[in-house]
Amino acid sequence: MRDSIMKIENLNFSYGDSPVLIDVNCEIERGKFISLIGPNGSGKSTMIRLICGILEKDQGNITYKGQNIDDISIRHRAKEITVIHQREKNEFPFSCIDTVIMGLHPHRNRFEPVTEDQLCLVKDVMIKTNTLQFASKLTTEISGGELQRVILARALVQQPKFLLMDEAMSDMDVNAKIILTKMIKEMVDEKGLTVLAVNHDLNLAYRFSDEIIAINEGEIYDIGNPNKVMDETLFEKVFRVKADIIKGKGFFILDNIN
Amino acid sequence: MNQIEQHKKNKKKSLVAGLLLLAIAILLVVFFTGQGAMEIGFFDAQKILTGKFFGTEDILNTFKENEIAVVWDIRLPRIICGMFVGGGLAMAGAMFQSLLRNPLADPYTLGVSTGAAFGASLALLINIIFAMYLPITLFAFAFAFVTLILVIFVANRGGGLYSSNLIIAGIIIGSILSAGISFIKMTAGENVSAIVFWLMGSLASRSWTDVYIVVPVVLIGGLIGYYFANDLNIMTAGENNARTLGVNTKRTRLIYLIVGSLITAACVSVSGIIGFVGLVIPHLLRYWLTSDNRTLIPLCMVLGGIILSVADNFTRLFFISEVPVGVLTTLIGGPFFLYVFISRDRRF
Numbered sequence: 001m002r003d004s005i006m007k008i009e010n011l012n013f014s015y016g017d018s019p020v021l022i023d024v025n026c027e028i029e030r031g032k033f034i035s036l037i038g039p040n041g042s043g044k045s046t047m048i049r050l051i052c053g054i055l056e057k058d059q060g061n062i063t064y065k066g067q068n069i070d071d072i073s074i075r076h077r078a079k080e081i082t083v084i085h086q087r088e089k090n091e092f093p094f095s096c097i098d099t100v101i102m103g104l105h106p107h108r109n110r111f112e113p114v115t116e117d118q119l120c121l122v123k124d125v126m127i128k129t130n131t132l133q134f135a136s137k138l139t140t141e142i143s144g145g146e147l148q149r150v151i152l153a154r155a156l157v158q159q160p161k162f163l164l165m166d167e168a169m170s171d172m173d174v175n176a177k178i179i180l181t182k183m184i185k186e187m188v189d190e191k192g193l194t195v196l197a198v199n200h201d202l203n204l205a206y207r208f209s210d211e212i213i214a215i216n217e218g219e220i221y222d223i224g225n226p227n228k229v230m231d232e233t234l235f236e237k238v239f240r241v242k243a244d245i246i247k248g249k250g251f252f253i254l255d256n257i258n
Numbered sequence: 259m260n261q262i263e264q265h266k267k268n269k270k271k272s273l274v275a276g277l278l279l280l281a282i283a284i285l286l287v288v289f290f291t292g293q294g295a296m297e298i299g300f301f302d303a304q305k306i307l308t309g310k311f312f313g314t315e316d317i318l319n320t321f322k323e324n325e326i327a328v329v330w331d332i333r334l335p336r337i338i339c340g341m342f343v344g345g346g347l348a349m350a351g352a353m354f355q356s357l358l359r360n361p362l363a364d365p366y367t368l369g370v371s372t373g374a375a376f377g378a379s380l381a382l383l384i385n386i387i388f389a390m391y392l393p394i395t396l397f398a399f400a401f402a403f404v405t406l407i408l409v410i411f412v413a414n415r416g417g418g419l420y421s422s423n424l425i426i427a428g429i430i431i432g433s434i435l436s437a438g439i440s441f442i443k444m445t446a447g448e449n450v451s452a453i454v455f456w457l458m459g460s461l462a463s464r465s466w467t468d469v470y471i472v473v474p475v476v477l478i479g480g481l482i483g484y485y486f487a488n489d490l491n492i493m494t495a496g497e498n499n500a501r502t503l504g505v506n507t508k509r510t511r512l513i514y515l516i517v518g519s520l521i522t523a524a525c526v527s528v529s530g531i532i533g534f535v536g537l538v539i540p541h542l543l544r545y546w547l548t549s550d551n552r553t554l555i556p557l558c559m560v561l562g563g564i565i566l567s568v569a570d571n572f573t574r575l576f577f578i579s580e581v582p583v584g585v586l587t588t589l590i591g592g593p594f595f596l597y598v599f600i601s602r603d604r605r606f
Contacts, residue, residue: 090495094494095265105504106504123262
C-alpha cells in the first residue's frame with residue numbers, strides 16, 4: 001500500500017482550444033522527492049499551477065490528504081503546500097530578511113509580533129540556504145540566483161508538508177544547486193517533507209529523486225524509479241536526443257534527433 | 259545573531275522616525291496657526307487652540323473675538339485640511355504602488371481624481387450658468403466614486419482586476435473624463451477661470467465642512483490600510499505567490515482598491531488636484547527607511563501631511579497673490595525628485 005499525500009485523477013486542462021494536459025492520473029507518495037520531467041511545453045508548469053490553485057482545472061480531481069483541494073481554505077493550504085517559481089522578482093526594495101519573514105504569514109495572527117522562536121527558525125533557514133550574510137540587503141540589490149535562495153528560504157520558513165518547485169533552481173550556480181538539492185533531500189528523508197519539482201537538470205533529477213514522473217505532450221509517459229524511467233527510449237522519444245547513460249551516475253547528451 | 263539584531267534595529271529606527279515626525283507635525287499646526295496677516299504669537303495660538311479644544315472660557319476671555327475667529331475658524335481648518343490631504347494622498351500613493359505592483363503609480367493612476375475633477379467642474383459650470391450653489395465638494399466626491407465603480411467594472415469585464423487591466427481601464431476612463439472637462443471649460447466661456455483654479459489644486463479658504471469630509475475618510479481609510487498592511491506587503495511579491503503564502507488576494511485587492519480610491523476622492527474633492535505628493539512621499543520613505551507597508555502607511559500620513567502643509571503655508575504667507583499649492587508642490591517636488599532619482603544608488 002502506498003501512502004499517498006496527493007491524488008490526481010483525470011486531470012484535464014486546455015488554454016482555449018489547445019489541450020495542455022490530457023487525462024493525467026497519478027499519486028504523489030508522502031515523504032518522497034519526486035521530479036517532474038519533460039520537454040518545454042509538455043505541461044509540467046501547468047500541472048504545478050493546477051495543483052497550487054493558480055490555474056483552475058477544466059476537469060478532474062485533485063485530493064490532498066483525502067480532501068478535495070478546492071475545499072481547503074487559502075490560509076490552511078498555505079500551511080501545508082507552497083510553491084517556488086522560477087525567476088521571482090519584486091519591484092519594491094524589501095530587505096531579504098523581511099522577505100523571508102513573509103513566509104511566517106500563515107502561522108501568525110495579524111498583530112502578533114514575530115516571536116524569538118520564529119526568529120530562530122528564520123535564522124536557521126537562512127544559514128542553511130546561505131542567505132544570512134546578506135539578510136539586511138534589499139531584494140533589488142542581489143543577483144537572480146541569490147534572490148531564488150531567499151525565496152527558497154521564505155518557502156521553508158512557511159514549514160510546508162508538500163513543496164512544489166517549478167524550475168526554482170535554474171538561475172543558481174552548480175554549487176548552490178547541489179548544496180540546496182541535498183539539503184531539501186535531507187528534509188525529505190528526515191522530516192518527511194514531500195517534494196514535487198520540475199527539473200530541467202536531468203542529472204540532478206536522476207541523482208536525487210526517489211521517483212520520476214515523465215510527461216510528454218500533456219500525457220504521462222512514465223512514472224517510477226529513476227533507474228527504470230530514465231532510459232534510452234525516454235531520451236529518444238520524449239526529449240529527442242541521443243544520450244549515453246552511465247548507470248548510477250548520470251547522462252551525457254550526445255546529439256539531437258530530428 | 260548580528261544580522262537579526264540589525265533587523266530589529268531597523269524596525270526601531272522607523273518607529274523613532276515616525277514619532278519624531280508626528281511631534282514635528284503637531285508643532286507645525288500650532289506654529290502655522292500663529293502665522294499670517296494678523297500677528298498672533300506661537301504661545302497665544304497654542305492657548306487659543308487648547309482653550310477652544312477643551313472649551314475653557316477663562317483662557318478664551320483673554321483674547322479678542324476676531325483673534326479667536328482667525329485662529330480657530332480660518333487658519334486651523336485650512337491647516338488641518340493640508341495635513342490630511344497631504345497625508346491621505348501619500349498613503350493612497352503607497353497603497354496603489356504596492357497594489358498595482360508599479361512604483362510609478364500614484365493616487366491619480368486609476369482616474370478617480372479625474373472623476374472628482376469632472377464632478378467639480380460640472381458643479382461649477384451649473385453654478386455659473388444657473389446662478390446656483392451646488393456643493394462642489396460633494397459633487398466631486400460622488401463623481402469620483404462613480405468613476406471607481408466604472409473602472410472596476412471595465413477592468414473586470416476586460417479580464418479581471420489585475421494590475422494591467424486596472425491601469426488601462428483607469429487611463430481609458432480618465433481620458434474620456436478629461437475630454438469632458440475640456441468641454442465643460444469651453445462651455446463656461448469667460449467664466450472658465452473658476453474651474454481652472456479649482457483644477458490647479460488649492461487649500462485657500464477651506465472651512466470646517468471640508469475638515470469633516472476629509473478627516474474621517476483619511477483616518478478610517480488609513481486605519482483599514484494599516485490593518486491589512488502585511489497582506490499588502492506580500493501582494494507585492496505577485497498575486498500567485500501571495501496566495502500560496504496564505505493571503506486572500508481577491509479580498510485584499512478589493513479592499514485596497516476601494517480604500518485608496520475613497521481617500522483619493524476625499525482629498526481631491528476638498529483640495530482639487532495636487533500633484534506629486536502621492537508619488538514622491540512613498541518613494542522617499544522607501545528609500546530612506548523601509549518598504550514595509552505597516553511602517554510605510556503611517557509614515558506617509560505624517561510626512562505627506564507635513565510636506566503639503568508646509569508648502570501650503572508657504573504659498574499663504576510669502577506670495578502676495580496666492581499661487582495654488584498644487585502648482586507649487588509640482589514645481590518644487592518635481593526637481594527634487596529628479597535629483598533623488600539621478601543620485602540614487604539604484605535601490606528603487
